[in-house]
Amino acid sequence: MNNPLKLLSGNANKRLAEEISKYLGVPLCDAEISTFSDGETLVQINENMRGADVFVIQPTCPPVNQNLMELLIIIDALIRASAKRITAVIPYYGYARQDRKVQPRVPITAKLVANLITASGADRVLTMDLHAGQIQGFFDIPVDHLFAAPVIIDYFKKKGLYGLVLVSPDAGGVERARAVAKRLDAGIAIIDKRREVYETNISRVMNVIGEVKGRDLIIFDDIIDTGGTIVQAAEVLKAKGAREIYACCIHPVLSSNAIQRIEKSVLSQLVVTDTIPITKEIGNKISILSVAPLLGEAIKRIHQETSVSSLFV
Numbered sequence: 001m002n003n004p005l006k007l008l009s010g011n012a013n014k015r016l017a018e019e020i021s022k023y024l025g026v027p028l029c030d031a032e033i034s035t036f037s038d039g040e041t042l043v044q045i046n047e048n049m050r051g052a053d054v055f056v057i058q059p060t061c062p063p064v065n066q067n068l069m070e071l072l073i074i075i076d077a078l079i080r081a082s083a084k085r086i087t088a089v090i091p092y093y094g095y096a097r098q099d100r101k102v103q104p105r106v107p108i109t110a111k112l113v114a115n116l117i118t119a120s121g122a123d124r125v126l127t128m129d130l131h132a133g134q135i136q137g138f139f140d141i142p143v144d145h146l147f148a149a150p151v152i153i154d155y156f157k158k159k160g161l162y163g164l165v166l167v168s169p170d171a172g173g174v175e176r177a178r179a180v181a182k183r184l185d186a187g188i189a190i191i192d193k194r195r196e197v198y199e200t201n202i203s204r205v206m207n208v209i210g211e212v213k214g215r216d217l218i219i220f221d222d223i224i225d226t227g228g229t230i231v232q233a234a235e236v237l238k239a240k241g242a243r244e245i246y247a248c249c250i251h252p253v254l255s256s257n258a259i260q261r262i263e264k265s266v267l268s269q270l271v272v273t274d275t276i277p278i279t280k281e282i283g284n285k286i287s288i289l290s291v292a293p294l295l296g297e298a299i300k301r302i303h304q305e306t307s308v309s310s311l312f313v
Contacts, residue, residue: 003051003052003053003084003085004051004052004053005024005026005052005053005055005299005303006026006029006047006049006052006053006054006055006083007020007021007024007026007027007028007029007054007055007057007299008028008029008031008045008054008055008056008057008074008078009028009031009056009057009058010033010056010057010058010067010070010071010074011033011067011070012058012059012060012061012067012070012071012277013057013058013059013061013091013274013275013276013277014277015274015277016057016059016091016274016275016277016290016291016292016295017057019274019290019292019296020057020292020295020296020299022292023292023293023296023297024296024299024300029045029046029047029049029054030045030046030047031043031044031045031046031047031074032044032046033070033074041066041069041070041073043070043073043074043077044077045077045078045081048081049078049081049082049083050081050082050083051082051083051084052083052084053083053084053085053087053303054078054083054084054085054086054087055087055089055126055299055302055303056071056074056075056078056086056087056088056089056122057089057091057295058070058071058074058088058089058090059090059091059092059093059094059275059276060090060092060093060094060095060113061092061094061251061253061275061276061277062094062253062255062276064094064095067094068094068113068116071088071090071117071120072116072117072120075088075117075120075121075122076120076121078121079121085123085124086121086122086123087122087123087124087125087126087299087302088117088122088124088125088126089126089127089295089299090117090125090126090127090128091127091128091275091276091291091295092128092251092275092276093110093113093127093130093131093135094113095109095110095112095113096110096130096131096132096135096223097110097131097223098110099111099131099132099134099135100132110132110135110138111138114135114138114139115138117139118139118140118141122141123141123142124141124142124143124144124302125139125141125142125143125144126143126144126146126295126298126299126302127143127144127145127146128145128146128147128148128250128275128291128294128295129146129147129148129222129250129251129275130145131222131223133145144298144302144308146291146294146295146298146308146311147312148250148273148275148289148291148294149179149180149183150294150311150312151273151289151290151291151294152180152220152248152250152271152273152289153180153183153184155271155287155289156184156218156246156248156271157184161216161218161244161246162215162216162243162244163187163214163215163216163243164184164185164186164187164215164216164217164218165181165186165187165188165189165210165211165212165215165216165217165218166178166180166181166184166186166187166188166189166217166218166220167188167189167190167191167210167212167217167218167219167220167233167237168188168189168190168191168220168221169191169193169219169220169221169229169230169233170190170191170193170229171190171192171193173220173221173222174188174190176220176222177190177220180218180220186218187210187211187215188210189208189209189210189211189212189217190208190209190210191207191208191209191219191233191236192207192208192209193229193233208236208237208240212237212240212241212242213240213241213242214241214242214243215242215243216242216243216244216245216246217237217242217243217244217245217246218246218247218248219233219234219237219245219246219247219248220247220248220249221247221248221249222249222250222251223249223250223251223253224247224249224251224252224253224254224258224270224272225253225254225255225258226255226256226257226258226261227254227257227258227259227261227262227265228261230247230249230262230265230267230270231261231262231265231267234247234265234266234267235265235266238266244268245266245267245268246267246268246269246270246271247262247267247269247270247271248270248271248272249270249271249272249273250272250273250275251272251273251275251276252272252273252275252276252278252286252288253276254276254278254280259280259281259282259283259286262283262285262286263283263284263285265285267285268285269285269286269287270285270286270287271286271287271289272286272287272288272289273288273289273290273291274288274289274290274291274292275291294311297311298311
């Protein structure tokens with residue numbers, strides 16, 4: 001595009017926004033995002049946005065509702081400032097796990113959030129590793145869906161693991177694990193997990209499908225929230241004779257006492273990306289990889305109107 005490229009960040013993940021800015025060599029726009037005493041959000045953009053191609057970097061991570069409202073209000077401010085095109089860069093898409101009705105009289109909140117972002121005036125969305133790929137179809141605007149797998153694959157290729165097996169923590173993640181296993185020339189195993197329908201964040205590991213004895217394992221998931229499933233899976237895999245057990249995820253929600261659970265677990269290491277900022281002390285077992293170069297390259301290609309999908313060929 002001939003329109004100038006502008007980067008604007010909300011408060012959700014300033015560090016990631018700064019790294020993207022550094023990668024692109026484009027400074028973050030001067031904007032003030034504050035909160036009134038009653039909790040309302042105020043956005044003031046202190047630069048000319050008229051005719052600009054603006055990318056708003058704002059994952060909807062905890063506090064989810066606050067960060068979502070910030071995103072919507074920033075987009076509205078940009079529309080009223082006559083921005084030419086507005087792309088919502090959402091490295092972590094909150095409410096993605098509410099993508100279908102799992103019991104009577106519950107909402108499909110992932111669709112509601114998509115409607116809100118579209119109605120706010122965003123022209124397109126750039127996101128990463130949606131919990132369910134079909135969420136792309138919830139939007140009536142273009143969605144560029146990135147995958148952090150290349151960053152994680154490069155990391156584990158350097159570790160020289162023995163008899164490597166990728167483990168999916170549930171049946172729903174098999175496709176994700178298989179894609180990474182193929183790139184690492186590894187085997188695959190599946191955890192047979194049962195979740196209690198009327199309880200959130202509670203599940204039980206029932207069985208392991210695949211050969212894990214004497215092998216190094218990577219449990220690969222998109223989101224780790226309380227850490228209960230990963231820790232329980234690691235214990236079962238260790239009992240089955242696994243050698244070293246690693247875990248990795250794209251979006252480290254790590255709520256409640258998840259970090260303490262992981263520190264006390266049989267896991268050798270948990271590898272995560274920085275789509276969500278970790279504000280707590282991470283201890284010795286958690287390593288953080290940056291997805292800023294990947295997001296930065298995608299932003300550059302969208303601005304230049306060249307292929308984004310070729311990043312993953």
